[in-house]
Amino acid sequence: xxxxxxxxxxxGGVVIFCxxxxxxxxxxxxxxxxxxxxxxxxxAEDLDKELENRGPFTQTTGHRHPGATEIKFGxxxxxxxxxxxxxxxxxxVTLSTHLILPRWSNRRRAEKDxxxxxxxxxxxxxxxxxxxxxxxxxxxxxxxxxLLGLRxxxxxxxxxxxxxATTRRVLEAHDRDQLRFDRVESTNFDNRMMRLxxxxxxxxxx
Numbered sequence: 395x396x397x398x399x400x401x402x403x404x405x406g407g408v409v410i411f412c413x414x415x416x417x418x419x420x421x422x423x424x425x426x427x428x429x430x431x432x433x434x435x436x437x438a439e440d441l442d443k444e445l446e447n448r449g450p451f452t453q454t455t456g457h458r459h460p461g462a463t464e465i466k467f468g469x470x471x472x473x474x475x476x477x478x479x480x481x482x483x484x485x486x487v488t489l490s491t492h493l494i495l496p497r498w499s500n501r502r503r504a505e506k507d508x509x510x511x512x513x514x515x516x517x518x519x520x521x522x523x524x525x526x527x528x529x530x531x532x533x534x535x536x537x538x539x540x541l542l543g544l545r546x547x548x549x550x551x552x553x554x555x556x557x558x559a560t561t562r563r564v565l566e567a568h569d570r571d572q573l574r575f576d577r578v579e580s581t582n583f584d585n586r587m588m589r590l591x592x593x594x595x596x597x598x599x600x
Contacts, residue, residue, distance in 0.1 A: 422487040422534040426527055430497045436504055441512065450494045454573070461519040463526040464492040465572075467534065467565060471541055471557050473550045480550035482557070485541035489534040491527040495520055522579055526572060533568040540564060 433444035450462035467489055474483035496519065498504075498512055540560050547553040 422489055422531075422538050424489045424491075424531055424534060426491045426493070429492060429494045431494065432497050432499050434499050436500055436508075438508060438511070441498070441508075445496065449496065460496055460515075461523045462494045463523045463530075464490075464494070465526070465530045466490040467530075467537075469538075469541075471554075473553060475550060479546035479548065480553045481546035482542060482544050482553065485538055487534045487538040487541070489530055491530055493520075493523045493527060495523065525575065529571055529575060530568065533564060533571070537561065537564040 431448055431450065433441065433448050435441045435444045445460045446458060449458040449460050451458050452462055467487065469485070469487040471485045472483040474481050496516060498516070501509055501512060504512070537560070541557060544553065544556055544560065547556065
């Protein structure tokens with residue numbers, strides 16, 4: 395049983411927001427939550443249409459996807475003036491990730507082969523979105539480290555500009571890394587699914 399083209403190309407939505415929040419400490423404050431959307435259908439074609447019509451819409455691609463990860467960065471930097479210099483006294487980066495995943499309401503009533511394919515696909519969707527969250531966590535830690543490592547400047551206005559430039563640079567690198575991950579995953583989807591299906595079949599046979 396084959397998967398339709400939209401199954402093959404719809405993986406990988408990531409919704410990226412930036413915001414300002416407040417806090418102060420040493421390690422990033424990171425949270426992760428999950429949300430779900432229901433789909434129906436009893437055939438692969440039905441599932442294809444359901445994901446196309448009900449999956450989360452992402453601004454970055456202009457399409458709906460089988461899963462998505464909402465990413466929100468925030469934080470606060472405090473400044474200390476001492477000895478004619480302004481330095482970063484504390485920097486706290488916050489990160490909130492919300493994974494949106496599908497739930498198939500007709501799974502129990504579907505044919506065994508289709509359930510097998512769906513379980514393999516839905517597991518891969520979850521893995522994909524978890525990786526988006528993991529990438530974001532790495533950049534949250536990197537951003538906080540870079541902000542804390544900024545050298546003192548002659549006044550706080552200059553340092554504040556450095557904080558803004560550093561934040562933009564790191565978050566732009568984050569966005570590029572997320573998009574790069576999506577491109578690689580999309581290109582390798584067919585081969586990855588075949589490997590997963592064969593692996594699961596081998597496990598079941600064992």
